[in-house]
Amino acid sequence: MTLLxxxxxxxxxxxxxxxxxEIHLSKNNYCWFQDRAMDHQFDIILxxxxxxxxxxxxxxxxxxxxxxxxxxxxxxxxxxPNTDVVFRITCxxxxxxxxxxxxxxxxxxxxxxxxxxxxDAVEDDPLADIVDVPVLDMNHVRVNFPPFEHYRIDDExxxxxxxxxxxxxxxxxxxxxxxxxxxxxxxxxxxxxxxxRYATRSNWRGYxxxxxxxxxxxxxxxxxxxxxxxxxxxxxxxYYTAAITNSFTRILNIEKKNQNIRDDILEMNGxxxxxxxxxxxxxxxxxxxxxxxxxxxx
Numbered sequence: 001m002t003l004l005x006x007x008x009x010x011x012x013x014x015x016x017x018x019x020x021x022e023i024h025l026s027k028n029n030y031c032w033f034q035d036r037a038m039d040h041q042f043d044i045i046l047x048x049x050x051x052x053x054x055x056x057x058x059x060x061x062x063x064x065x066x067x068x069x070x071x072x073x074x075x076x077x078x079x080x081p082n083t084d085v086v087f088r089i090t091c092x093x094x095x096x097x098x099x100x101x102x103x104x105x106x107x108x109x110x111x112x113x114x115x116x117x118x119x120d121a122v123e124d125d126p127l128a129d130i131v132d133v134p135v136l137d138m139n140h141v142r143v144n145f146p147p148f149e150h151y152r153i154d155d156e157x158x159x160x161x162x163x164x165x166x167x168x169x170x171x172x173x174x175x176x177x178x179x180x181x182x183x184x185x186x187x188x189x190x191x192x193x194x195x196x197r198y199a200t201r202s203n204w205r206g207y208x209x210x211x212x213x214x215x216x217x218x219x220x221x222x223x224x225x226x227x228x229x230x231x232x233x234x235x236x237x238x239y240y241t242a243a244i245t246n247s248f249t250r251i252l253n254i255e256k257k258n259q260n261i262r263d264d265i266l267e268m269n270g271x272x273x274x275x276x277x278x279x280x281x282x283x284x285x286x287x288x289x290x291x292x293x294x295x296x297x298x
Contacts (some may be wrong), residue, residue, distance in 0.1 A: 013197065014190055019236045022187035026226055027145055029181030031176060032167040039150055039162040043071050043089035045069075045231040049089055049159050057153070060085040066239065086162070087151045090231065094164060095140045095147050096176055143178050145226040191221040191240070202244065209255055217247035 024041075033039045043060040046052065058077075064085055065077040103109075143166055150163030161171065168177040195217045199210050207213070220243050228236045263273035272278070 005128055014194060014237060016235055016237050019121075019187075019190060019240075020230065020234065022184050022190060023226065023228055023236060026181075026183045026187050027165065029184070030144075030178070031163055031165045031181075032169065032171060033150070033161070033163040034171075039086055039152070041067075041086060042150060043085045044183045045088045045148075047090055050156075052087055052151070052153065052159055056087075057082055057085065057157075060087065078129065082157065083155065085152070087153075087159070088148050088231075089151055090146055090148050092140050092147055094176065095143060095166065097139060098141045100139045141176075141178070146229055177208070183222075187225065189216060191225060194240055195221070195244060198241070198248070205249055207252070207255075209251060213248045213251045216251050217236075217244040220244070 028036075028040050031040070043064045044056060048054060061077040061080045061082075064080055065075050068075055145165075145276045147165045149161055149165070151159040152162050153159050164171065164179050166176055167174050169175060195214045198217070199205060199214050204210060204213065221240060224243060225240075228239050233239065259274060261275065263277040265274045267277075
């Protein structure tokens with residue numbers, strides 16, 4: 001009896017756990033923490049401080065026990081003190097506001113008002129001083145990932161802040177900053193590996209502009225890489241794969257459009273178009289003619 005050789009175990013070149021870890025470390029580079037070693041790891045994500053109650057505290061303890069178990073430490077969730085758990089609260093209060101860009105239609109309307117001198121016509125209106133209409137709507141400054149704050153609770157279950165995203169310096173004298181951190185080197189290598197493996201798929205590897213597709217995908221990942229929200233999903237692999245697919249498809253559509261324009265110019269000048277245009281014409285003519293029916297049996 002001959003024994004067949006065992007197949008080599010399948011190794012995942014990337015998994016969600018490693019990607020989530022690098023996303024977390026990359027976001028921490030943009031954050032302030034009271035104690036970076038103890039306060040950087042959150043146990044639960046909540047939309048507001050008001051959601052901190054007995055139920056969410058118990059859930060946070062269970063999440064902390066599961067994380068410690070994966071690291072090799074087994075502990076009963078009931079033995080974890082309430083003061084040890086860290087709550088991540090999604091908030092925008094510490095993000096400054098900036099003027100919102102007006103639309104083209106609004107800009108044209110304002111130019112028309114300036115031309116017609118409508119402002120002079122409403123100066124005599126007695127209600128002009130009462131009605132207060134803001135010139136621009138204010139919104140928050142755009143940041144590279146959803147802002148948050150980390151909280152702990154004391155013995156009386158009152159929350160206090162221990163961490164803040166997009167913040168440089170200490171909490172009292174620090175300031176808002178969105179570009180003082182950087183992405184980890186390992187996460188950047190993960191993005192390169194994702195694009196490299198995706199470009200070798202059978203439906204993409206045959207294109208001559210495959211390198212341009214990979215470059216566009218890397219650019220897209222560098223822009224949206226940290227926008228992944230851990231409170232909504234635990235599958236960053238699918239999130240990044242969808243972004244890569246959109247980038248590849250965008251380059252493909254652009255190249256097809258340019259090829260059609262080039263073929264149209266060639267045909268207008270009496271030259272032969274590309275083989276893709278010629279073959280598509282043959283296939284369309286064959287489809288229009290339909291199957292050939294013999295008349296010998298009639």
